[in-house]
Amino acid sequence: MTQPTINHVVFDIGRVLLHYDPQIPFSRIIPDEHDRRWFFENVCTHDWNIEQDRGRGWQEAEQLLIEIHPDHAENIRAFRSNWHEMVPHAYEGSVEIMRGLMEGGHDVTMLTNFASDTFREVQERFDFLNETRGVTVSGDIGVIKPQREIYDSHVASFALEPAETLFIDDSPANVEGARAAGWHAVHFTGADQLASDLEKLGVNY
Structure with a gap:
């Protein structure tokens, strides 16, 4: 099978980059x-x-x-x-991969289901949330994953090509939502598995 061309990598945040546990x-x-x-x-x-x-x-x-x-x-x-x-800490392995992708020249953005005010709170606490090209926050636009509209909004906001976009999310439903919107997507279960998934897709960092 021919590897897809991935020019954009989009990260979910909660339980992918940040630990969350009520x-x-x-x-x-x-x-x-x-x-x-x-x-x-x-x-x-x-x-x-x-x-x-x-x-x-x-x-x-x-x-x-x-x-x-x-x-x-x-x-x-x-x-x-x-x-x-x-939200006590970040997942350092995931953050390292994200930063590695950016340092390697990949275009990286974030797409998250998050209340507007609590997202700004974590942005102040965790610097890496300010390092990508940008973020779509569901609470800002009134649409949540896995609704098709949020993926299309992210594509429009950041001028992405869906067929060249890879999404990383811990929720299988959100992964399927991204695929339905024409994106490539992987289910996040940990940094080691993510590294393996990226290697299989030919996304080097």
Whole structure:
């Protein structure tokens, strides 16, 4: 099989370049494992949180939940106020690969599902998030992966050729979304596997 021509590499951020785990602060806030699991399954759920990635403000998000779960108001507000603890460190192996690609002359951008304010927060904490040619943040444009519109928006913003673009994401659904938009894409499971995937595609760094 002929290797594709890859001229652009696009990185997801959460769980690809940055570690993200809401359990970190909440293991302290709600020490009981059963109660904590119930809270994430019924109150501050993934579906609730993803709407902040789509652009909903935190005040509105908190109020919606507090109206339904008034007894959990303090813990609902604790999600945002302790959010910084959920992103404790970068994945150095992935960052090294990203920087290596840029140093090797590859065009690198980022495409992420992230609330606008929390993304700016991590941008201040982690310098490498300011080193690529740019980033599309879902919270800024009101569209999330794996919706086709976010991939097309990224292509338009950075003048990319989809058939020459490689996307790296930890979510299989987002990988498939990129492929549906005409991109090449690999499922991120770790830096070593990413290095192997890049080698197979002929993307050197």
